[in-house]
């Protein structure tokens with residue numbers, strides 16, 4: 595990177611940004627033009643057509659590339675190896691086009707549901723991908739799966755909703771040893787570049803659903819890919835334009851605006867997340883809490899090695915049955931019962947009924963997604979208010995259990 599080293603809290607404001615050339619505007623305008631005038635055929639200012647090049651999108655893409663620590667300079671690629679898409683799924687679909695038909699892929703077993711659907715119900719059919727689902731959180735994940743033909747390893751860490759962690763450095767070392775040309779991709783949506791930067795652990799591509807923490811305001815759907823090297827950046831630049839599922843200039847502006855407060859927001863999510871996880875761990879109505887920053891987390895050592903915060907994502911098991919969970923969910927007031935995550939507002943959901951209903955019951959059981967599992971996305975409200983809200987709902991669930999005992 596040409597820029598001097600900056601702390602992430604400074605990067606989110608300045609990285610890859612400069613005042614707009616003609617007016618000095620400190621935020622890039624939303625360049626909505628689909629096409630750009632040329633002085634003579636093929637002679638232009640670097641912009642021809644907005645699917646291929648857009649100044650507002652470039653500003654966001656450069657920011658993302660710097661935040662994730664890409665090695666690609668602006669001389670090597672105009673957006674420094676960052677590429678923005680219309681959704682997280684569009685980013686994933688484009689990344690899979692790096693693979694030839696019939697390629698061998700190893701993927702985390704409890705992938706985001708949409709990713710699992712794209713792999714197993716679309717690309718196994720249309721691209722003949724040979725996807726092997728492995729528990730990449732287990733040190734034995736590679737045994738009998740990894741080989742010199744493994745073309746891609748697709749990792750999510752922490753996973754959703756069981757918050758398992760995979761050791762990025764160790765996966766990169768083993769996979770590269772087996773096949774030096776393997777492409778290592780990490781979906782960093784739950785981590786965010788404030789808490790975890792997979793490229794620094796030897797990964798090749800970072801993927802984000804910007805819908806979540808990066809935009810952070812629950813008002814735009816989008817995705818990103820960031821390449822570590824100029825070679826991969828060139829391949830993704832070609833595919834982004836060839837496939838065309840690009841982020842709009844307006845959404846690019848919204849996500850860039852959201853990122854300005856990413857560091858502030860993540861510090862708050864981390865702090866409140868930890869406090870609430872500790873409170874839950876002490877609560878008599880709670881069976882078990884899963885939160886990577888708690889010493890009780892099964893992969894707490896990996897957390898300490900590769901993350902600097904555990905965000906606002908907490909999973910816990912309420913005591914009792916599905917009825918206790920239902921009464922609890924009906925009695926929160928500040929937490930909104932909704933899918934999605936990573937916004938300024940606190941959300942709560944029941945994966946078995948909501949986000950993971952499409953996962954067959956026996957597979958849900960294998961993954962540990964029981965009927966009493968509740969997922970929180972802790973927002974940036976006052977933490978005492980949030981704790982009081984949860985306690986009120988616990989009291990309602992306890993009362994219900996007593997009446998129906």
Ligand SMILES: *Cc1c(COP(=O)(O)O)cnc(C)c1O
Nearest residue numbers: 681682683706781783803805816
């Ligand atoms: C939401 C999400 C996606 C998909 O992103 P969309 O923006 O909804 O298309 C992929 N991975 C993870 C981990 C997600 O949370």
